[in-house]
Amino acid sequence: MTDLFEPGAFRTALQNWLADNDLTPPPGDDSLDAHQTQHLRVLKALYNAGWMRYGWPESAGGLGGPDILRAIVGEEIVGRGIDHPGPYSMLDVLTPTMIDYARPELAAEMVPKLLSGQESWCQGFSEPGSGSDLASLTTRAVQQGDTWVISGQKVWTSFAQYATRCILLARTGGPDVPNHQAITAFFVDLDSPGVTVRPLRTMHDVDEFCEVYFDDVAVPADRMLGEPGDGWKLAMDLLPYERSTCFWQRIAYLYSRFDALVAEVKIQGQAIDSEMGEAYLALHTLRCRSRATQHRLGNGQKLGPDTSIDKILLASAEQRLYDTARDLLPGAVELDDTPWRTEYLYSRAASIYGGTAEVQRNIIARRLLDLGRE
Ligand SMILES: Cc1cc2nc3c(=O)[nH]c(=O)nc-3n(C[C@H](O)[C@H](O)[C@H](O)COP(=O)(O)OP(=O)(O)OC[C@H]3O[C@@H](n4cnc5c(N)ncnc54)[C@H](O)[C@@H]3O)c2cc1C
Structure with missing residues (x-):
């Protein structure tokens, strides 16, 4: 068998x-x-x-x-x-x-x-004033007997309008508790009274993410993920997963778009030039790096700040691919309502979501290269 x-x-x-x-x-x-x-x-x-x-x-x-x-x-x-x-x-x-x-x-x-x-589920981490500096989040959870009462606002919550539950970070510790120990994670039913989900339109013209408001939302204590104060650790554990198996499927998608670009460039009778080669090289470098990451995860190794390298390679390969589409398919991005236009615009978000390019470079400098603080 x-x-x-x-x-x-x-x-x-x-x-x-x-x-x-x-x-x-x-x-x-x-x-x-x-x-x-x-x-x-x-x-x-x-x-x-x-x-x-x-x-x-x-x-x-x-x-x-x-x-x-x-x-x-x-x-x-x-x-x-x-x-x-x-x-x-x-x-x-x-x-x-x-x-x-x-x-x-x-x-x-x-x-x-x-x-x-x-x-479906969504990820309620970012807030209007807390993105890169996630530890500054202000959504609050207060214990009342067997429930926690949550108040605050999340933003950029992808696909929240379709989600049944949200993995949410909230502040549970007071001012005397260090930020990284004051955050707790909850698994919240989004049909709970007090939850309001409002889709936001992106520049690529899709309501892909939402603002989510929590007005005194009661969450049972047994919906806490981990212990009080474990939220920061949970967030740090989540990022490497986001950058391993999840990236692997996105890379497969980008390869399929590279193939589609080659086909379109040929139909238009244009030469496959060195820019195309550079886009392929960026994709291939990313895939090699990600393959090693999948194997480390598969072998039971704990992934950490090293996945910031995968994040930078993903963002730069994705943006290079769509820059190449813009350059080789005249007007496809600027003038026509094609998938290339939508995807070109979305590719700009690749250096923002899941950790911005600047912050990843800081992490690599500080934690992998030991170059000191920024
Ligand atoms: C498509 C998309 C989907 C998303 N989905 C979700 C989701 O489902 N759930 C969720 O919780 N969040 C989501 N986000 C939010 C995302 O995590 C944040 O946008 C990201 O963490 C950056 O935070 P910010 O937008 O507040 O920008 P800021 O943190 O305000 O950054 C603004 C600029 O300042 C720079 N900067 C910030 N700090 C430093 C520093 N220390 N050194 C140098 N430069 C710095 C940044 O690099 C950036 O250029 C999504 C974002 C996008 C674009």
Whole structure:
């Protein structure tokens, strides 16, 4: 019998299954609503066939196996254009850390709902005054018996309008507690009284993220992730996941867009020039780096500030790819309403989300190169 935990055999079996089970998105609707519908449809089919459960612990409804199996599923699904990288990325950003910090019963109850497409989750970290300086966040949680009452505002919360739950950071410690020990994480039901979600339109003309208001929202104490004061540690543990399996599927998507660019440039009768070569080199460098990261994660190593390198390489490769599209497809970005225009605009966000390029460079200088404070 084939060992499905062996990455090569796993990929082949998944590819065979995908050949027999057509999950291509219905044509004609490229709206965010359509992406979300397709996302849930794909998860349901993959979960029912078992694929979405590999690489996740059995204690949380998975079938076990190395993390790398998850990366392979993401690569095949997003790289083939079956699911969009945005909604798909939320699985790898949020779930591993939720499993690490939640009560085992909570993870066992909730994770299968996410992986099977019954629901979506969002990440409530950033606030109007707290992005890079996340530890300054002001959303507050106050304990009242068996509940915590949460008040404050989050912003840039991706896909919150579709989300059933939010992994939220709130301040629980007083002024005498150091910032990094004063933050606590909660797993909040977004249909709780007092939650208001307002979509925000981005410059690429999509309501991809939201402001989320919490007005005296009561959250049961058993929805805390970890212990009081563990929120900062949780946030730091989450980032490396965001930059490993999650990046791998985005890289597969960028390769598919590189191939599409080559095809379009050829149709327009233009030469494949050195700019194209440089875009490919940036993508390939990123993929090599990310491959090593997947293997370190798969071998059980703890990822840390070293993933700031992956983040910088991702942002620069993505932006270079779409700069090349702008240069080689005259007017496609500036004048026409094409996917290149939307994606070019979105690529500008790559050096902001999940940690800005400047802050990542500071981390590399300080923590990896020991160059002292900025
Ligand atoms: C597409 C997208 C999706 C997002 N999704 C989510 C989400 O789902 N959930 C969530 O919680 N957040 C999300 N965010 C928010 C994201 O995490 C923040 O935008 C990011 O952390 C930067 O914070 P900020 O926007 O407040 O910018 P700021 O931190 O105010 O930074 C502004 C500028 O100052 C620079 N800067 C800041 N500090 C320093 C420093 N010490 N040294 C040098 N330069 C510095 C930054 O590099 C940047 O250029 C998303 C953002 C984007 C763009």
